[in-house]
Amino acid sequence: MTATKIIAPLRKLNRRNVFMFLALLGPGIITANVDNDAGGITTYSLAGAQFGLSLLWIMLPTTVALVVVQEMCARMGAVTGKGLSDLIRESFGVKITFYVMIALLLTNLGNTVSEFAGIAASMELFGISKYMSVPLGAVVVWLLIVKGSYRIVEKVFLVACLVYIAYPVAAFMSGPDWGVVLKASVVPDFKVTPDAVTMMIGIVGTTIAPWMQFYQQASVVEKGITKENYAFSRLDVIVGCFMAIVVAFFIVVACAATIFKAGIRIETAADAALALTPLVGRYATTLFAIGLFNASLFAACVLPLSTSYYICEGLGWELGVGKDFREAPQFFWLFTIIIAVSAGIILLPGAPLIAIMFISQVVNGAVLPFVLIIMLMLINDKRLMGDYVNKATFNIIAWATVVIVMGLTVVMTLDIIFPGFIARLMGN
Amino acid sequence: MNQPDSGIFLSAVLDRPVISLSGREIGKLWDVAMSPGEPLPLVKHLLVRKAGKVRRVPWADIALFNPVVVSLKGELEGAGGVPELEDEVLMRRDILDKQIVDVDGARVVRVNDLKLMMVLDDLCLAAVDVGFRGVLRRLGYLKAWDFLGGVLHNPLARKEIDWLFVQPLGANLSRLTLTVTRDKLSDLHPADLAHIISQLPHQNISAVLNSLDMDVAGEALGEMEPEDSSRVLSQLDSSHAADVLEEMPPDEAADVLAELSDEKAQELLSHMDPEDAEKVQELLEHEDDSAGGLMNNEYLFVAPDATVDDAMTQVRLLAAEIDNIYYVYVVDEGEQLFGVLSLKRLLLASGETPVAEIMSRNPKSVHVDSALDEVFELVVQYKLAAVPVLEEDGRMAGIVSADDIMEHFLPFAQRWKQYKALRKF
Numbered sequence: 001m002t003a004t005k006i007i008a009p010l011r012k013l014n015r016r017n018v019f020m021f022l023a024l025l026g027p028g029i030i031t032a033n034v035d036n037d038a039g040g041i042t043t044y045s046l047a048g049a050q051f052g053l054s055l056l057w058i059m060l061p062t063t064v065a066l067v068v069v070q071e072m073c074a075r076m077g078a079v080t081g082k083g084l085s086d087l088i089r090e091s092f093g094v095k096i097t098f099y100v101m102i103a104l105l106l107t108n109l110g111n112t113v114s115e116f117a118g119i120a121a122s123m124e125l126f127g128i129s130k131y132m133s134v135p136l137g138a139v140v141v142w143l144l145i146v147k148g149s150y151r152i153v154e155k156v157f158l159v160a161c162l163v164y165i166a167y168p169v170a171a172f173m174s175g176p177d178w179g180v181v182l183k184a185s186v187v188p189d190f191k192v193t194p195d196a197v198t199m200m201i202g203i204v205g206t207t208i209a210p211w212m213q214f215y216q217q218a219s220v221v222e223k224g225i226t227k228e229n230y231a232f233s234r235l236d237v238i239v240g241c242f243m244a245i246v247v248a249f250f251i252v253v254a255c256a257a258t259i260f261k262a263g264i265r266i267e268t269a270a271d272a273a274l275a276l277t278p279l280v281g282r283y284a285t286t287l288f289a290i291g292l293f294n295a296s297l298f299a300a301c302v303l304p305l306s307t308s309y310y311i312c313e314g315l316g317w318e319l320g321v322g323k324d325f326r327e328a329p330q331f332f333w334l335f336t337i338i339i340a341v342s343a344g345i346i347l348l349p350g351a352p353l354i355a356i357m358f359i360s361q362v363v364n365g366a367v368l369p370f371v372l373i374i375m376l377m378l379i380n381d382k383r384l385m386g387d388y389v390n391k392a393t394f395n396i397i398a399w400a401t402v403v404i405v406m407g408l409t410v411v412m413t414l415d416i417i418f419p420g421f422i423a424r425l426m427g428n
Numbered sequence: 429m430n431q432p433d434s435g436i437f438l439s440a441v442l443d444r445p446v447i448s449l450s451g452r453e454i455g456k457l458w459d460v461a462m463s464p465g466e467p468l469p470l471v472k473h474l475l476v477r478k479a480g481k482v483r484r485v486p487w488a489d490i491a492l493f494n495p496v497v498v499s500l501k502g503e504l505e506g507a508g509g510v511p512e513l514e515d516e517v518l519m520r521r522d523i524l525d526k527q528i529v530d531v532d533g534a535r536v537v538r539v540n541d542l543k544l545m546m547v548l549d550d551l552c553l554a555a556v557d558v559g560f561r562g563v564l565r566r567l568g569y570l571k572a573w574d575f576l577g578g579v580l581h582n583p584l585a586r587k588e589i590d591w592l593f594v595q596p597l598g599a600n601l602s603r604l605t606l607t608v609t610r611d612k613l614s615d616l617h618p619a620d621l622a623h624i625i626s627q628l629p630h631q632n633i634s635a636v637l638n639s640l641d642m643d644v645a646g647e648a649l650g651e652m653e654p655e656d657s658s659r660v661l662s663q664l665d666s667s668h669a670a671d672v673l674e675e676m677p678p679d680e681a682a683d684v685l686a687e688l689s690d691e692k693a694q695e696l697l698s699h700m701d702p703e704d705a706e707k708v709q710e711l712l713e714h715e716d717d718s719a720g721g722l723m724n725n726e727y728l729f730v731a732p733d734a735t736v737d738d739a740m741t742q743v744r745l746l747a748a749e750i751d752n753i754y755y756v757y758v759v760d761e762g763e764q765l766f767g768v769l770s771l772k773r774l775l776l777a778s779g780e781t782p783v784a785e786i787m788s789r790n791p792k793s794v795h796v797d798s799a800l801d802e803v804f805e806l807v808v809q810y811k812l813a814a815v816p817v818l819e820e821d822g823r824m825a826g827i828v829s830a831d832d833i834m835e836h837f838l839p840f841a842q843r844w845k846q847y848k849a850l851r852k853f
Contacts, residue, residue: 081630086629088527091524093524093566094525094567095566226630226663228662273510314459316537316540316559316563
């Protein structure tokens, strides 16, 4: 007995335990970092560049909503031990699951297109034409999924994420009036224009993307987290969300302080890279390109893979990268097609990369309320969650998010159909 | 009642109107309640829903039951009884869209549709549809798809599993199967069982393990990767988990316990039989990457002054508990290793021969701290089925089987696992 106790701490230091510790670097942190993908960086950059600091106040409520939503998914995963698409299937039946899967496929297709746009845009900053970088990128992504070890890819990505530190530093170096910044973080002061409404939906959509809920829950289940060790998961979600929002916040501030001030309109990634000039001067473009490329590449691996995963899970097809084409044909075809179509769209001549990256996030925002409604129904089901149903505060926050985002989407859609609708609404 | 031979799918009748003899609609078919039957479960009641209220109709009162019409023999009298009981099995609530174990294919699948068939006067649950056809049928797109399939000469295959090969999950549902068919899971090969268990959702794990015999459960867990089996064990209560651990060979139990936190491991060890716990703890003390970390401390042994007969008696006594019975080690009271006998030699020698005469002296061995490469080389060079492991003072600590060392080194470890399973005798 005593020998074991003495040996125990030594055992803890061996190779396997260190790996396990790294492996436990949680789903929350990964999910949140993938949040700052091509679509994310673009949306936040545009927000800062086009609206200055006037939309900064939206970050705080969005963060709160993000933490609430991701925590709900982690909790559902820990308590039920099943993924989100499984729960939807078991509680709502195959019809609803089918339509949710279609919606998920379409939004994720949009997101994947945006990732390839990111790859194209970042490589263009190095002078590499998109006709070379995108097909190559598609092949690399496909190989990484099929041949690569997901764990290693994950770790490499996380290390490369350190590049984002450039943004907070750039924000500080651009020397904005911090009093103004702090005030703008809490006090809304903006004109309600169609662009502003669209941007708000985009910010929400890129921060709380629907695929993140599925991913968070699936990761929690895969790590084998149960209601007993769930507290660790909750911490992981909060830390992850906090990290993501910090980066997003400073992207907006940095862009506001440089690009907005200079009155430049962001058309290409090169324009967006200008936000980093106070920090690194000439190297701004390089740094930005590296960050964008890293984020886009990893997200381009994660999105098709996880989308295929959830769809196959929901519809009962075989899945898993351990299998081959014959054993799990639908799984393989799904992500191959998603990659191929996304890359193909980017290769169309004259594809407006920045616009694509932005619109896909707006679509995320529009679809989000529906996923949230389903989640709220599941998480308040006592038979499913037992004592872990939502407390009142969580319900209020989640429902408020649903109502607000849906409201914004309706307003935006009406404005698209009847131009000038928002102006009339505001009494202009 | 006239019913088509090929059976009715639940999705075809669910939510269809139910009419009484006079043609009055009494509601929509909401669910179907079942009771245990031999060999297949029988339909006992239909649940009919109208304006939010659910009523029961006994099967005996049904005249027609098909996708076109569901009708009663007479009129619906009275309140129709209690609508839903908690411990009753309903097709839509408990089986449709839920997961079940396909015992034949050794995997966990989801039910897309249920197939009912008439057997004499009873309607039985004959099979479940787990394929994409079931999904399409539920969505109403099956006819269109079949048409397309016919045009393209690429029909979508049926994927139905006979209910006899289905092991449902969930406490209620196991009552549907009677004794004869309940042991379906126990007949599975441990590797298949391990595969199924690793796919089960948390909540069903302890119920399924409970239904298995301890030794079957232990064998199955031994086939799983330690990460997965440690997760499974943490779903069970400590005494149950300890029982399962006792049934596993000590080296596998040690691997599993190494994956758990120290406190949890100590707790489980304290619930185990002290002898078994001691064996496992001896193994836990060694470094993972050494011979001591991979070895099994249960092996066949015999005293130096024994005869072949004594050795065979010993083998018969211990072989049930021991994994590796290829060799019998000749070991004295001080646990010093003198020699080794292969089972083949034992079988060929006559009973009174002393083992000292036929044993191989100076058997190749390694130390508890030896690197696994050394063990591997010995196995390959001398074609050993197992290599004895000695302590510093020469006492025998355990053996590393060729299976285990191969699994450690070969990149095709998966394939080796399958091969090892084939060789189990």
